Amino acid sequence: MAMRNLFIVAGVAAMLAAGGCGDQPAGVTPAGAPTPVQAVDEVMLITSPAAISADGTARPDSFTAGVWFFSNSRGAKLPPTLVRGRVEILMYDGALSANALRTATPLHVWEFPDDQLPQYVGKHRYYGWGYNFLLSWGNDVPTQDRITVIVRFTGGGRTIESKPSTVTVRDLK
DSSP states (O other): OHHHHHHHHHHHHHHHHHTTTTOSOTTOOOTTOOOOBSOOSEEEEEEOSBOBOSSSSSSOOEEEEEEEEEOEETTEEOOOBOBOSEEEEEEEESOOOHHHHTTOOOSEEEEEOGGGGGGGEEEETTTEEEEEEEEEOTTOOOSSSEEEEEEEEEETTEEEEOOOEEEEOOOOO
16 A cells, blocks of 8 residues: 555656646746736646655655646636736645634745746646646644645735645655
């Protein structure tokens, strides 16, 4: 079972990395990418199922996240688009319900202002254009065996959030 989880984590990490995580210079959107917009209706978050070790130790310290934004036009969902605005990724200690998240304090928050987003742009073969992140929590180490992650986007005078995603956190022995 542990080997299977390792392959799943490696596969998700490779999938997100292959999408273009970090391969663009700051402020430069890749050729062929859609023009970023401010108004979106939905944000989709897919995280790795388990935390990974970005520093090579047996202790997990990171996870991967793919983020896609959608606009709805007359009830029809359009292909994912890139955004102009502020993206925040919030990590909470424990597996929290959507209800509990309303009053919970994040353990760690990653902030990506508009000018930093292009360096995380990638095109996933199934989902299309979006953002790929490898997120290390540094000294904000979770105390529970799971974390809950959400994405918050602020743009066009509006703030929207993704549905929560849960990541398992355990030693990688």
